[in-house]
Amino acid sequence: MNTFIFQCLPQKYDLREKLIKGQKDTWYATRYRNKMQPGDLVFFWMGGDDRFRGLYGWGELISEPYIKEDWESYGVDILYKARFAKPITKSKILKYPNLSNLLLFRAPMASNFLVDSSESKSLIKLISGLGEPTPLTQ
Template sequence: MNVFLFQTKPERLDLRSAIVPGEQAVWYATRYQTEMAPGDLVYLWMSGDEHFKGLYGWGVITSKPYPKADWDSHGVDIEYRVRFSKPIKASSLENDPVLAKMLVFRAPHASNFLLDAPAIKGLSKVIKDRREKVPNFQGAVE
């Protein structure tokens, strides 16, 4: 099972209101298409202004990536599972020596990021410390 971070711009999809647990959505799958599979975990990140840039929740991939006729890329279906009660701002993650190495900070212009084991562990700890629902990496909640 892989864990991804999917990024959107607020003018494309505003995560402050878009994440509704249980609802399905289609997201861009511009990179790592061959690694994406149903059941994979997806953290949901919004770029932009420092006041709202950060992590807003998580979901689970429910399809393989597929061509979208009206897009310049593939799409992938996800189910929103958790919307955090308060977003985890990027500024609170950038000072962590492990999380600061995530590609979303070093090369922030992509839509999809494959997370490594240290980033997955670090994000889980931050989420748990904030008393938010932590995924158990099978799409369920701990």
């Protein structure tokens, strides 16, 4: 199983409104398509202004990437499994061991980021420590 972070910007897709537990959605699959499989874990990040930049929840891939004709690009279907009560901010993530070097922070100009297994475990520990639901508690 792989882990990803999918990023959006609020002016195009606002997770504060769109991330609803139990809902299905389609996201762009611009990078790492060959690694995406149903059941993979996805964390949802909203970039932009520091006032709302952070992780808003997590879900799982429910399809393989496919050409979405009306987008003229690849998409992948997801299921939102958890929405956090409060976003987990960049500053909290940067302070946590093993997370300051996430690809999301090193090269933020993308939609999809692969997260290695040690980073994924650290993210889950951080989320759990903040009292938010994790993939291990669902």
